[in-house]
Amino acid sequence: MAKHIQAVRGMHDILPPDSERWAAVEAVARELLEGYGYREIRLPLVERTELFRRSIGEVTDIVEKEMYTFEDRSGDLLSLRPEGTAGCVRAGIEHGLLFNQQQRLWYAGPMFRHERPQKGRYRQFHQIGVETFGMEGPDIEAELIHLSARLWQRLGVTGIELELNSLGTPAERRVYRQALVEYFFEHYESLDEDSRRRLEHNPLRILDTKNPEMQALVEAAPRLLDHLGEGSRARFDELQELLADRGVSFRVNPRLVRGLDYYCHTVFEWTTRRLGAQGTVCAGGRYDGLVEQLGGRPTPAAGFALGMERLIALVEEDDPGWRPPAPHGYLVMVGAGARRAGMLLAERLRSAIPGLRLVCNCGGGSFKSQLKRADRSGAALALILGEDEAAAGTIAIKDLRGTHEQRTVAQADLAAELEALREAGVLQD
DSSP states (O other): OOOOOOOOOTOOOOTHHHHHHHHHHHHHHHHHHHTTOEEEOOSSEEEEEEHHEEEEEESSSIIIIIIIIIEESSOOOEOOOOOOOOHHHHHHHTOOSTTOOOOOEEEEEEOOOOOOOTTTTEEEEEEEEEEEEEEEHHHHHHHHHHHHHHHHHHHTTOEEEEEEEEEOHHHHHHHHHHHHHHHHHTTTGGGOHHHHHHHOOOGGGGGGOOGGGGHHHHHHHHOOGGGHHHHHHHHHHHHHHHHHHTTTTOOEEEEEESSSSSEEEEEEEOOOSSSOOOOEEEEEOOTTTTHHEEESSOOOEEEEEEHHHHHHHHHHHHHOOOOOOSSSSSEEEOSSSHHHHHHHHHHHHHHTTOOOOOOOOOSSSOHHHHHHHHTTTTOOOEEEEEEEHHHHEEEEESSSOOOEEEEEEGGGHHHHHHHHHHHSSSSOO
16 A cells, blocks of 8 residues: 655644634634725735845845745746735735725735744744735824734633834934944854844844843843934834723833834734743734835835734633534435435525525435434434425424424425524524
């Protein structure tokens, strides 16, 4: 026997009932986003590699080490998307969605990075991304944070904390960058290999190091907040007031950075201690420079991305007994005539009752074996159709979960019977 082929390392199948939990979480997110006026955009999985080199930067771990990059048959260098913001901006520029317009957009789907797989970090992972364009003030940043806070609330997720920082303007950050470079050069011998590499091209990322041996050095480094001008400080203060007005608690973290030049002003992260080292569930901020960097006209922009795997892990911890909705009914059909009549009846019921979850027995089987399948399906009712019922135009209703006695009704009245049972709470939506 040939050896079966397994999934690629770090790329996981999502099986029922997990897939149904994912769909339920995504449905809550979709409803919430639509309620805030955000519209879905669907983006390609594959983009030109140059898009990520220009947006993320060539001297980053993502571009240098983690992207899945290949040359196609035309000789074009392409990459599986490692994140969604660059593709969303590319689409906005290409299709004229951004200049002198306001847009609220969101997307969902898989991203790809060739990292070392571990809990909460996979080579194929999934994100929901939210991007806004054409809005300059901290009010839209507050909206993004309020939206994400409301998502945790609706999902019943606990133990997530908000961290905030301001990166100021590009000019303020350039001054700070120089002060940071001078500081770390004074302590060059204490830097690890990654930090020495970042020092020349991306020194702000040193502040985000996870190396415990460098924490004291980082804590003593110059603070970006101390290099902000009056306007940037006032803007950051206004954001904090807008969050406080809505009762959103937060902590200002002066070490929270985005090391790319197109970021400015607000950056934020929702973090948790419940997932070990992979504590960031959602991260975002303002990136006014990216549209121009990718060839568009200067456009204010802000957004966030949340990691679905990490969010699902929290949802599962907070609600371990969750089960997907069971079928309302399981149609048992015994005999050739009953099978023909039953399949037609099932389609009429599905047309008559929106949202009806009805499973038809397929593959034959005795009456006893079909009833066992009906019970294993979790259905509330078994709808039993034999040759006699098919000939008489009737059907039996058997309560599989409650105490109602089995009864026989006319097939013509079955839709009304099921609707009445739903109203009575026997059939759960």
